[in-house]
Amino acid sequence: MKVVFVRHGHSDHNKVMRLNENNDPPSHLTDKGIEQAKEASKELSERKFDAAYCSELVRTQQTAKILLQGKKTKLVIDPRLNEFQTGMHGKLVLQYYMWLLMKWNKLKAKYKDHESVLESGDRVWSFIEEMRQRHANDTILVVAHVHTFQAIVYRHKKIHPYRAMSTHIGNCEVVEIDL
Numbered sequence: 659m660k661v662v663f664v665r666h667g668h669s670d671h672n673k674v675m676r677l678n679e680n681n682d683p684p685s686h687l688t689d690k691g692i693e694q695a696k697e698a699s700k701e702l703s704e705r706k707f708d709a710a711y712c713s714e715l716v717r718t719q720q721t722a723k724i725l726l727q728g729k730k731t732k733l734v735i736d737p738r739l740n741e742f743q744t745g746m747h748g749k750l751v752l753q754y755y756m757w758l759l760m761k762w763n764k765l766k767a768k769y770k771d772h773e774s775v776l777e778s779g780d781r782v783w784s785f786i787e788e789m790r791q792r793h794a795n796d797t798i799l800v801v802a803h804v805h806t807f808q809a810i811v812y813r814h815k816k817i818h819p820y821r822a823m824s825t826h827i828g829n830c831e832v833v834e835i836d837l
Contacts, residue, residue, distance in 0.1 A: 659837045660835070661794055663801075663807055663834075664800070664801045665829055665830065666691070666802070666803065666806050666829065667693075667694040680747060686719045694830035695724035695808070696724060697717070698832055705797070707726075707731045709734065719801075738781050738784055738802075739785060739802040742775070743772045745768070754769075782809035
């Protein structure tokens with residue numbers, strides 16, 4: 659299976675560097691994010707996708723719809739692709755990292771019983787395992803979040819999650835992964 663992974667375009671919450679883990683309130687693409695998605699769409703214009711998936715968050719759906727314009731591929735929303743559920747929705751990204759810095763086991767740390775890094779990775783990987791069975795010889799488009807990408811990278815490449823956490827993917831960056 660070939661996964662064409664695209665991180666969502668620049669969003670309202672990216673602009674103010676706040677965590678946005680759900681659609682309350684939704685984080686929409688900014689004008690910059692729309693332009694990024696249009697550029698990525700040009701890059702993918704010749705690609706055929708057997709399936710397309712995104713998270714429940716508005717910014718991934720907006721990005722995916724731009725990427726799929728003119729294609730017959732149906733978009734499927736899968737909650738396993740949702741943003742990492744840190745429990746700090748709406749707070750500054752820096753606040754989460756400061757909190758995490760103080761934890762002994764950063765991979766298992768949970769803020770107010772929300773997801774740990776490892777639990778989030780397990781959620782994302784359950785999606786990948788199902789897709790491997792469903793789309794063994796296909797090319798699929800996945801539009802999601804930076805942590806979703808990191809979770810796929812550390813599981814697929816069998817590297818330590820700390821190394822994957824430093825792996826960055828820019829807004830609307832396109833990365834192909836053979837799984």
